[in-house]
Amino acid sequence: MLASIQVELIKLKRSKIMLVMLAGPALVALLFFSLQASGANLRAWPLYLFAGLTAWATFMLPLTATIIATLLAQLEHGPKTWAHLLALPVPKWRVFAAKAVVALGLIALMSLLTGALLAFGGWLAGELNPANKLMDPAPFAALAETMMDDDDQMFGGMDVMLMVQQWRLVVAERLAFVYLSSFLLIAVQLWAAFRFRNFLIPMALGVGGGFFAIFAQASQYGLYFPWLMPFNTLGFMPENVEKALAYGLVGGIGMSLLMLVDMSRMQIK
């Protein structure tokens, strides 16, 4: 399996995939840096980072997952190398599994990069203009606690004091949740990208999925919509966060297994 993954990484040399990897997180970071630097002050670090993560989870993650899955498949569809790859004495599922592992790895790196660049943008905005400096709420936790009664400390099921005291941990945790809950949409995108030689089909699926996610937010069935699952893990209701995480992660693993079985049976005419 390691050799198959190494081979996929060699194929990415000089491809556009590195550009996508940098562009997605950089665009999110740039947007929020611009907002902060132009005076639309989000005041506290957790608010700033949560806003950035929402943009990542809602738009940029589904979009970049679509592009990465399509690019990985087009590496074979384009030059018609599937026949050569699948005629080698290597289990067919391994060819597709290696691509899925690489896609998940790239999106994990992009998630980390998004967090890092968002933090850098927030810091830079404050350095350029001290009036836009973001506040670390942790030192004020004791003061905040005295100002809030017990009811205030829970906001829509979310522990506000935990957010104030340990905001770094909470943001990191939610960043991980966003990533893990995207497994289902990544698996769906990979399947479509592998199945169809025409790249417009997986691209249309990804863009369409992201578009419908906007409307699905208002629906009671939004929890089950793969393109909305990363966004739902940023919510305040712990129950919904857990559901979105479970559906996205377990559904993603299940969907990946189905995809491997189906793709291993694919016939190359």
Place this chain on the structure above:
Amino acid sequence: MKRRLRGCLRPVKMGAMGIAIETEDLRKRFRGVNAVDGVDLSVPEGAIFGFLGPNGAGKTTTIRLLLGLLNPNRGRIAIFGEDLRRNRLRALKSVGVAFETPAHYEHLTGRENLDITRRLLKLDKTEIDQVLSTVELSHVADRHVRKYSLGMRHRLGLARALLGKPKLLIFDEPTNGLDPVGIREMRDFIKTLPVRTGATVFVSSHHLAEIEQMASHVAVIHLGKIVFQGAMDELRGLHAPRLEIGCSDDASASAMLGGGARKVESRNGRLVIELSSAEGAKARAAAINRKLNEAGIDVHHLAIAPWTLEELFLQLVGAKPQFEQE
């Protein structure tokens, strides 16, 4: 004719020794049409086996079945005795393949392309230089494939097929799109492979001359069915040679030589006599020459003409040779 052809089809018991590829009653249907229909192939080890057929005859489909890229609707395939369906990985371990259109990662160098296959086959790094040297691409190994000519891409495909020193090499239309020089180079290269590598070569083509010049054995496929299979000499022996005569008085010569079972035809300004067998053809030619001279007819052309592969092929697939169409 049909009886003679059927006699040439020799289904071999699966798993027989000395057989590189065996198929038994292989069938593949696409949308209700049999692209491959009851194909029994038996490719002897060490042969250059030409797989001949017009476009759309089922050559590529058969090759894709042999590689497990397509699943047959019926029948069995064995590669060196290994059942492909049960032991795909073990069967394919002895196979190297180059497809009709050389497919490579254009943004990578030739060496990087080979490295991909090398890693998947878990081979030593030195194999890359060996195969590059074999196909004479060492000097452009670190150039991007997008800058390769079609001939170089074909050779890179061959190099990739040679990685791991496979016992069976399958080439699907290896000269497709090449210029005459490239075709000759590729043909010469393939001809040397059994001696150089010890491999059996299975090569498909619709170019009759190409197969005629390099294959030791041949199978002809038409509309998904094998219409002939055997050694090249057996194919040529399907028809006795003809005697071509150019003389001063065709009408008199034709009247003199015809009659009885012997058929004399006039084609392209010459008389053509079908001989009953290849044996004694020279003596018969000399006797006819003498007879015509004695009758005062001058003979300026006399030749024993074996059937060309093209004529045999057209006979086998049921099309009329060009001279008959005229």
